[in-house]
Structure formats: structure tokens, C-alpha cells
């Protein structure tokens with residue numbers, strides 16, 4: 270059994286792709302999303318499918334659990350997993366440090382990074398916006414995950430430099446996500462709109478400097494441009510959160526970068542600027558938080 274812990278946009282897409290490959294999948298969700306996928310899960314975009322899925326509120330035993338809850342839900346979801354035998358827990362979340370929280374509650378934890386693009390169009394309806402890859406560390410757990418999914422139509426790649434990829438993804442997210450969320454634009458506009466590109470490049474440069482200090486060479490400005498254009502039509506996960514009036518993952522992306530920059534005495538003004546705007550928006554939009562449920566990354 271393959272389990273999806275947090276069947277929001279990304280989780281639902283991964284679960285659907287795995288189930289369509291013939292695997293037994295259980296989707297753990299909450300609230301409206303749970304209600305909807307109990308009836309059916311619709312996938313549109315790069316593929317069109319309607320699936321009858323096994324949808325539950327509480328996690329169950331599994332051989333492999335994909336952990337796709339929002340970064341801020343990590344502790345609560347990991348605690349829930351500790352009540353069952355989740356098998357290998359594979360986090361493909363956004364943000365830095367989430368795997369350390371899961372490790373407090375689960376024995377076999379592996380941190381991956383994904384570039385799959387998914388948007389939740391409506392509860393129970395995920396749009397497969399971009400084919401991507403799940404990068405896993407080339408260690409015994411990473412290899413085990415790949416072994417369990419050999420027949421799945423899912424791009425899985427074992428890499429030697431997963432730490433680099435985690436930081437690189439966070440830097441990409443730090444430049445694309447807040448600006449798309451603040452200006453309510455799709456990813457491509459970050460490059461096409463010269464004012465936004467000026468800011469995005471500044472944020473990227475701060476991330477690049479930080480990564481250099483951590484020992485990683487990363488051409489962040491070019492990569493932000495490439496990823497924003499490759500996902501031009503995508504609405505970033507932070508934009509989707511803001512549009513739904515939900516909390517965002519800013520603390521686990523720009524927040525962590527800012528903390529690390531301050532620790533190392535590096536400039537991070539552009540990151541601080543967008544961080545404060547997103548926190549301000551969160552305060553306004555979510556002053557009546559009703560749903561802090563398990564959602565997608």
C-alpha cells in the first residue's frame with residue numbers, strides 16, 4: 270500500500286499517477302477535500318482521468334508514505350503517522366528542515382525534492398500543470414523508494430546532492446512564490462514584467478550568496494528565470510494559498526533563508542521585504558483561519 274499523507278494538489282497528483290500505474294493507494298485528507306475525493310478524484314491538464322480512490326481522514330499502515338502536507342502542518346501530521354506503521358516516509362514538501370521534524374516521529378524518513386506542477390482547481394479536482402521529477406538521495410532509503418515504485422509512471426531520480434537540491438528549490442521558491450502571491454500573477458510574469466524581474470533577481474542573488482557560503486555553487490538568477498518560464502502558466506503554491514485565504518509556507522522558505530543569512534551576516538533585504546508583505550497579507554486574509562487542515566505542498 271502506498272499512502273499519500275496530505276492529498277492536496279501535489280499529493281493528489283502523485284497519488285493519482287501511482288494509482289493509475291496499478292498500485293494500491295490510500296489518500297489521507299481533511300475537510301472539503303476529503304469529502305470531494307471520497308466521491309471521485311478528477312485529474313485534468315497533461316492527463317485526463319477520473320478515479321475512484323480510497324480516501325480517509327486518519328493515516329494507516331503502508332509500505333511507503335509520501336508526505337505532502339504543508340510545511341507548517343508537518344508536526345501534527347507526523348504525530349498522526351506515529352500511531353501507525355507508515356513504512357518509509359518520503360517527504361516531498363517545500364521548505365527547509367521539515368524532515369527533521371518528521372524524524373522525531375518516524376524511523377525511516379527520506380527527504381526528496383519534486384518539480385511536478387499541480388494546482389487544485391477545486392476540491393477533488395487537481396490540474397496536472399507540469400511533468401516533473403522526484404529527486405531522492407542515492408542512499409538505501411532512496412533506493413528502496415525507487416524499488417517500491419519501479420512500475421509507477423512517475424519520474425524518480427536518485428541523486429548524490431540532495432542537500433544542494435533542497436536549498437536550490439528553496440531559493441527558487443523564495444524568488445517566485447512571494448512575488449506571484451503578492452501580485453496575483455502566474456509564474457511567467459515574474460520574468461516578463463521588468464519590475465518583478467528586478468525584484469526576483471535581487472531575491473535570487475541573496476539566495477545565491479547564501480548558498481555560496483554554505484558551499485554550493487548555484488546560478489540562482491538564471492535558474493529562477495528558467496523555472497519561472499518552464500512553469501509560466503502555473504499558479505505558484507503560495508499564490509494558491511493566498512487566493513484561498515490560507516496561511517502560506519513563507520516561514521519555511523524565505524523565513525529560513527533570512528534566519529540563515531542573519532546568522533552568517535549576509536544581506537537579505539529583498540527577502541525581508543517580500544517576507545513582511547506576505548506575513549502582512551496572511552494577517553489580513555487569515556485573521557479568521559478556519560481551515561488549518563492537512564493540505565498540499
Ligand code: KPL
Pocket residue numbers: 363386441442445446456496500503504505506507566
Ligand atoms: O514549487 C513551486 C511552487 O509553486 O511551490 C514552483 C517551482 C514555483 C512552481 O510553481
